[in-house]
Amino acid sequence: MITGHSKDILEKIHYGLIDVGIVYNPPNSTLYNVETIREESILLAGAPQKAKELGSVKSESLKGSHFIHYNWGTDFTEWFETEIGNHESMRFRVDHTRVELRLLLKGEGIGFMLESIIEKYAGQGLISRISFNPGTIYRREKYIWYAVEIKKKG
Numbered sequence: 317m318i319t320g321h322s323k324d325i326l327e328k329i330h331y332g333l334i335d336v337g338i339v340y341n342p343p344n345s346t347l348y349n350v351e352t353i354r355e356e357s358i359l360l361a362g363a364p365q366k367a368k369e370l371g372s373v374k375s376e377s378l379k380g381s382h383f384i385h386y387n388w389g390t391d392f393t394e395w396f397e398t399e400i401g402n403h404e405s406m407r408f409r410v411d412h413t414r415v416e417l418r419l420l421l422k423g424e425g426i427g428f429m430l431e432s433i434i435e436k437y438a439g440q441g442l443i444s445r446i447s448f449n450p451g452t453i454y455r456r457e458k459y460i461w462y463a464v465e466i467k468k469k470g
Contacts, residue, residue: 360448363423367444382425
């Protein structure tokens with residue numbers, strides 16, 4: 317299994333290094349088949365002690381907390397700026413979900429994370445969902461990509 321940003325996965329499919337990719341940003345090309353495989357929420361989370369300490373977080377208090385910002389894409393940025401404000405003023409900004417997850421697990425702050433990841437680590441008592449007001453939840457689609465040629469061969 318190879319992980320990476322959508323652009324990196326598409327490049328690997330293009331050059332024949334991998335046959336299939338699961339990504340969040342679909343390509344706009346007739347060279348690829350794209351199918352939606354699921355929709356997932358991105359929720360506020362943190363270490364259990366941090367979640368217990370905070371209880372519920374309001375959008376206006378998020379900027380003042382130890383918030384870890386990962387940009388989940390253009391749609392997320394638009395949602396974030398509507399609900400919370402400009403992300404440029406956040407204390408911590410990271411460029412990979414693994415970095416954000418590591419910081420959340422260490423109790424370094426709170427941040428938005430995929431529901432499936434929260435569920436996995438919540439089951440182990442390592443992370444907890446944090447109630448977020450205004451309550452609108454950002455949802456994101458996950459896609460499977462593969463080259464048109466692959467489907468024709470199969």
